[in-house]
Amino acid sequence: MTVETYYATSTGPVNIATLKYWGKRDKDLNLPTNNSISVTLDQADLKTLTTASCSATFKEDALWINKQSYSLDTPRSKQVLADLRSLRSEIETKDDSLPKIAHFKLHIVSENNFPTAAGLASSAAGFAALISAIAKLYKLPTDASELSKIARKGSGSACRSLFGGYVAWEMGSLKNGEDSKAVQIADKNHWPDIKAAILVVSDLKKDVPSTSGMQLTVKTSDLFQHRIKEVVPKRYEEMKNAILAKDFPTFAELTMKDSNSFHAVCLDSYPPIFYLNDTSKNIIKLINLLNEAAGEIIAAYTFDAGPNAVIYYEQKNEAYVLGMLHKFFSHLEGWSKFNAADSKFFESFPVLDKEIYSQGVSRVILTQVGEGPTETEDVLIDLATGLPK
Amino acid sequence: MTVETYYATSTGPVNIATLKYWGKRDKDLNLPTNNSISVTLDQADLKTLTTASCSATFKEDALWINKQSYSLDTPRSKQVLADLRSLRSEIETKDDSLPKIAHFKLHIVSENNFPTAAGLASSAAGFAALISAIAKLYKLPTDASELSKIARKGSGSACRSLFGGYVAWEMGSLKNGEDSKAVQIADKNHWPDIKAAILVVSDLKKDVPSTSGMQLTVKTSDLFQHRIKEVVPKRYEEMKNAILAKDFPTFAELTMKDSNSFHAVCLDSYPPIFYLNDTSKNIIKLINLLNEAAGEIIAAYTFDAGPNAVIYYEQKNEAYVLGMLHKFFSHLEGWSKFNAADSKFFESFPVLDKEIYSQGVSRVILTQVGEGPTETEDVLIDLATGLPK
Numbered sequence: 052m053t054v055e056t057y058y059a060t061s062t063g064p065v066n067i068a069t070l071k072y073w074g075k076r077d078k079d080l081n082l083p084t085n086n087s088i089s090v091t092l093d094q095a096d097l098k099t100l101t102t103a104s105c106s107a108t109f110k111e112d113a114l115w116i117n118k119q120s121y122s123l124d125t126p127r128s129k130q131v132l133a134d135l136r137s138l139r140s141e142i143e144t145k146d147d148s149l150p151k152i153a154h155f156k157l158h159i160v161s162e163n164n165f166p167t168a169a170g171l172a173s174s175a176a177g178f179a180a181l182i183s184a185i186a187k188l189y190k191l192p193t194d195a196s197e198l199s200k201i202a203r204k205g206s207g208s209a210c211r212s213l214f215g216g217y218v219a220w221e222m223g224s225l226k227n228g229e230d231s232k233a234v235q236i237a238d239k240n241h242w243p244d245i246k247a248a249i250l251v252v253s254d255l256k257k258d259v260p261s262t263s264g265m266q267l268t269v270k271t272s273d274l275f276q277h278r279i280k281e282v283v284p285k286r287y288e289e290m291k292n293a294i295l296a297k298d299f300p301t302f303a304e305l306t307m308k309d310s311n312s313f314h315a316v317c318l319d320s321y322p323p324i325f326y327l328n329d330t331s332k333n334i335i336k337l338i339n340l341l342n343e344a345a346g347e348i349i350a351a352y353t354f355d356a357g358p359n360a361v362i363y364y365e366q367k368n369e370a371y372v373l374g375m376l377h378k379f380f381s382h383l384e385g386w387s388k389f390n391a392a393d394s395k396f397f398e399s400f401p402v403l404d405k406e407i408y409s410q411g412v413s414r415v416i417l418t419q420v421g422e423g424p425t426e427t428e429d430v431l432i433d434l435a436t437g438l439p440k
Numbered sequence: 441m442t443v444e445t446y447y448a449t450s451t452g453p454v455n456i457a458t459l460k461y462w463g464k465r466d467k468d469l470n471l472p473t474n475n476s477i478s479v480t481l482d483q484a485d486l487k488t489l490t491t492a493s494c495s496a497t498f499k500e501d502a503l504w505i506n507k508q509s510y511s512l513d514t515p516r517s518k519q520v521l522a523d524l525r526s527l528r529s530e531i532e533t534k535d536d537s538l539p540k541i542a543h544f545k546l547h548i549v550s551e552n553n554f555p556t557a558a559g560l561a562s563s564a565a566g567f568a569a570l571i572s573a574i575a576k577l578y579k580l581p582t583d584a585s586e587l588s589k590i591a592r593k594g595s596g597s598a599c600r601s602l603f604g605g606y607v608a609w610e611m612g613s614l615k616n617g618e619d620s621k622a623v624q625i626a627d628k629n630h631w632p633d634i635k636a637a638i639l640v641v642s643d644l645k646k647d648v649p650s651t652s653g654m655q656l657t658v659k660t661s662d663l664f665q666h667r668i669k670e671v672v673p674k675r676y677e678e679m680k681n682a683i684l685a686k687d688f689p690t691f692a693e694l695t696m697k698d699s700n701s702f703h704a705v706c707l708d709s710y711p712p713i714f715y716l717n718d719t720s721k722n723i724i725k726l727i728n729l730l731n732e733a734a735g736e737i738i739a740a741y742t743f744d745a746g747p748n749a750v751i752y753y754e755q756k757n758e759a760y761v762l763g764m765l766h767k768f769f770s771h772l773e774g775w776s777k778f779n780a781a782d783s784k785f786f787e788s789f790p791v792l793d794k795e796i797y798s799q800g801v802s803r804v805i806l807t808q809v810g811e812g813p814t815e816t817e818d819v820l821i822d823l824a825t826g827l828p829k
Contacts, residue, residue: 273697274704277666308662308710315663315708321693322728323700329718339711 056434057152058104059187062425063180065097065165065173066090066211066218067247067361069306069353070290071313074269074279078262079126080228081207084269085283087220088236088290089211090363092247093421094164099173101161101180102431103188109156115439116161116177123159131182131205132157139189149190157185160431160439165416178205179212183424195423199233215239215422217294219287239420242297244366248376249416252330252358259324261356264317271321278316283309299365303351306363307338310353317356326356330411334360337408341375344397366419370395376415379408385415445823446541447493448576451814452569454486454554454562455479455600455607456636456750458695458742459679460702463658463668467651468515469617470596473658474672476609477625477679478600479752481636482810483553488562490550490569491820492577498545504828505550505566512548520571520594521546528578538579546574549820549828554805567594568601572813584812588622604628604811606683608676628809631686633755637765638805641719641747648713650745653706660710667705672698688754692740695752696727699742706745715745719800723749726797730764733786755808759784765804768797774804 066089074084112123112132123132139153159181163173182202186193195213203210203220211218216238223230259267268275286305293302317324327335331354338352349368353361364372374394377386433440455478463473501512501521512521528542548570552562571591575582584602592599592609600607605627612619648656657664675694682691706713716724720743727741738757742750753761763783766775822829 272704273671273701274663274666274708277663277670281666282662304710311708311710311712312662315661315704318707319663319700319704321697321700323724325721325724328721332714332717335712335714 054106054108055150056104056106056108056432056437057150057155057188058102058430058432058434059184060100060102060427060429060431061180061183061187062094062427063099063101063176063178063183064094064212064215064421064423065092065176066208067092067353068208068211068355069302069351069363070283070287070309071355072208072220073313073316074265074275075207075262076222077226077228078266080231081203081205082228082231083207083220083222085279086222086287087208087211088287088294089208089218089220090245090247091212091215091218091239091421091423093418094425095421096416096418097165097176099161099163099176099180100427100429100431101159101177101184102429103157103159103181103184104432104434104437105152105155105157105188106437107155109158109437112157112159114159114161117163118439123157127205131178131201132185134201134204135182135185135189135191138191138193142189142191153189158432158437159184162431174206175209175212178202178209179424181205183213183426187426196232196234200228200231203228203231203233213423216241216420219291236291236294239422242294243420245299246364246366246369246417246419248362248364248373249418250334250360250362250376250380250412251414251416252328252334252360252411253413264320264324264356267324268316268320272316272319274319275316278312282312300348303348303363306351306353314354326358327354328358328411331358331360333408333411334362337375337379337403338362340400340403341372341397344400345371369393371397373417375400379405380412380415382409383412383415385417388417443495443497444539445493445495445497445821445826446539446544446577447491447819447821447823448573449489449491449816449818449820450569450572450576451483451816452488452490452565452567452572453483453601453604453810453812454481454565455597456481456742457597457600457744458691458740458752459672459676459698460744461597461609462702462705463654463664464596464651465611466615466617467655469620470592470594471617471620472596472609472611474668475611475676476597476600477676477683478597478607478609479634479636479809480601480604480607480628480812482807483814484810485805485807486554486565488550488552488565488569489816489818489820490548490566490573491818492546492548492570492573493821493823493826494541494544494546494577495826496544498547498826501546501548503548503550506552507828512546516594520567520590521574523590523593524571524574524578524580527580527582531578531580542578547821547826548573551820563595564598564601567591567598568813570594572602572815576815585621585623589617589620592617592620592622602812605630605809608680625680625683628811631683632809635753635755635758635806635808637751637753637762638807639723639749639751639765639769639801640803640805641717641723641749641800642802653709653713653745656713657705657709661705661708663708664705667701671701689737692737692752695740695742703743715747716743717747717800720747720749722797722800723751726764726768726792727751729789729792730761730786733789734760758782760786762806764789768794769801769804771798772801772804774806777806
């Protein structure tokens with residue numbers, strides 16, 4: 052008698068918020084204090100690929116990322132697996148013909164196509180891929196918004212990675228979090244021209260981990276309550292409308308303002324939290340100068356809980372935006388998609404000290420708006436051994 | 441017949457705000473959007489010395505600072521001189537025995553005992569000395585709060601330099617600004633133990649001048665209105681009470697929080713304004729680590745519109761505060777008042793990379809709470825020529 056190993060594979064994308072999630076109203080359930088919005092990035096450039104498998108022979112739940120073993124014995128991971136198993140149990144109960152696999156131990160094998168160390172929302176892509184793969188393995192009829200609630204418990208902003216395109220995380224108001232989920236504002240094809248240049252900024256290490264940083268801000272920042280009650284709700288509607296209208300200047304201005312506002316409440320925390328460093332500040336200046344020289348907003352910076360910059364722009368302005376960035380960062384890896392000969396420049400862009408402005412960035416990643424998790428035929432697991440291939 | 445040259449000399453101190461002035465409700469009159477509080481620093485370390493003189497022979501109003509000629513033909517300087525002349529005219533009208541000098545041109549000679557380039561509120565000390573010297577020259581019966589209104593028109597925060605010790609600038613509510621003036625919360629002798637270590641941080645140049653920075657914040661920051669309407673009014677009362685109670689931990693915590701809040705609304709401006717750089721951030725970390733190691737707040741950082749740090753502490757903790765700072769900044773000038781052998785250390789203060797944390801500071805100035813403007817017998821002007829000695 053052979054023992055069957057069940058398996059399924061899915062991808063998960065990175066998303067970068069344009070309206071920031073900062074602050075939890077419930078730490079265990081990862082319920083946020085405000086709505087947020089993000090753009091899902093193209094998985095050709097940034098993706099987690101995950102095979103989930105289960106078998107009667109597996110002894111314990113196990114996870115490998117890039118061949119390295121990680122524990123699933125954390126409250127967040129255990130919650131995610133428990134939720135998915137519970138959904139599988141439900142359908143097994145209803146349909147006797149289904150194999151009883153909900154109680155099988157899971158082996159999960161993941162690979163990122165980008166360096167984890169770059170500090171690029173890898174947990175969001177990771178949870179999105181893991182949940183999508185298990186949902187496929189379990190043949191769950193659950194839709195992406197429902198799955199996003201499970202992802203949210205794993206890592207708040209991961210919920211937005213269950214969708215492609217332009218995504219909102221509705222904070223919800225229920226205590227149990229059942230209405231705190233991701234929804235798609237518009238898919239990638241609605242506004243396919245949005246591109247992103249990621250400038251990976253070298254840093255010693257993260258100032259403060261996100262979760263404890265959020266807790267500190269909620270507890271100590273005098274400006275924070277105003278941000279979540281007054282500033283974000285208005286900005287949320289405006290940004291959704293800008294996306295629906297494909298109004299880049301408005302979308303971009305709101306994105307920059309919200310990045311500023313998020314880092315402002317971090318700085319207003321006590322003791323203050325700093326995620327931007329002098330390199331980040333220089334990048335902000337470059338983008339402001341570019342927009343000034345253009346006479347309109349053609350590029351938007353945004354920074355998460357770290358110094359990396361993500362620059363959003365429209366395809367039609369690529370020659371100007373990447374032209375300017377290439378001038379300062381041509382010495383870095385990551386330019387293969389851009390032909391420097393296509394660069395265009397605004398005459399009024401000031402002459403800057405290249406020595407100063409080209410410092411501190413370690414790599415460029417050129418990408419664009421992309422799709423949500425996708426099932427694939429890849430198999431990362433050796434079905435004979437249950438271990439990574 | 442000899443022509444008499446009238447003259448008088450006064451000093452003006454630097455003040456460093458612990459509750460920040462940021463935002464004008466009237467730009468021409470320098471009326472602020474919130475109350476502020478400062479500590480006046482000892483003039484033995486930081487002072488402007490100014491001789492004001494007038495004579496029938498002088499052809500135009502003239503100013504020299506550290507031997508260099510500066511124009512008085514600016515709206516702010518002209519307003520200050522017009523106000524002082526008007527007060528002199530009033531008393532000349534009332535008392536016929538007084539010489540009629542209000543209409544004489546003024547020659548003003550100033551010297552700073554500290555490098556102007558250090559970016560240390562030199563305009564506050566300058567206007568306080570200038571106004572005090574002319575008030576003495578004109579024998580004005582005007583009290584310091586009245587003179588502070590004139591100083592305010594010259595340079596907002598200069599009004600606080602008309603007093604020694606602990607000073608509040610009451611924003612007032614009148615449109616003409618007649619109730620927007622400095623008052624003394626407590627004189628130096630009420631709480632003489634407050635000391636200050638200034639870490640002069642090297643910087644290329646000021647990100648944005650204060651006046652335009654304030655205008656930008658008022659106009660664009662979504663968090664700013666909350667700061668001035670909700671946060672500062674409460675903090676103002678608490679800080680005044682902490683000064684009156686000589687409660688250093690409370691005073692220090694409020695001081696740090698208000699510095700954070702001020703820089704947060706700068707960052708929340710659009711485009712964002714940055715006055716803190718990576719060196720400033722490192723200093724903030726050092727002070728936080730020191731307070732953590734002490735188990736109580738024994739030092740407070742504060743930053744104005746620039747990267748320089750001012751560290752307030754009580755005399756009784758000097759061995760710990762300066763001991764820690766000396767460990768990182770012993771290579772700089774400015775330690776003559778502190779005997780490094782007196783240093784004390786907390787065992788739990790972590791080991792830090794000295795290379796990183798000792799970077800970016802160019803000079804140390806050790807000082808303490810001090811007196812307000814003082815008349816002196818110095819004469820900086822050559823009475824024969826009307827030029828600087």
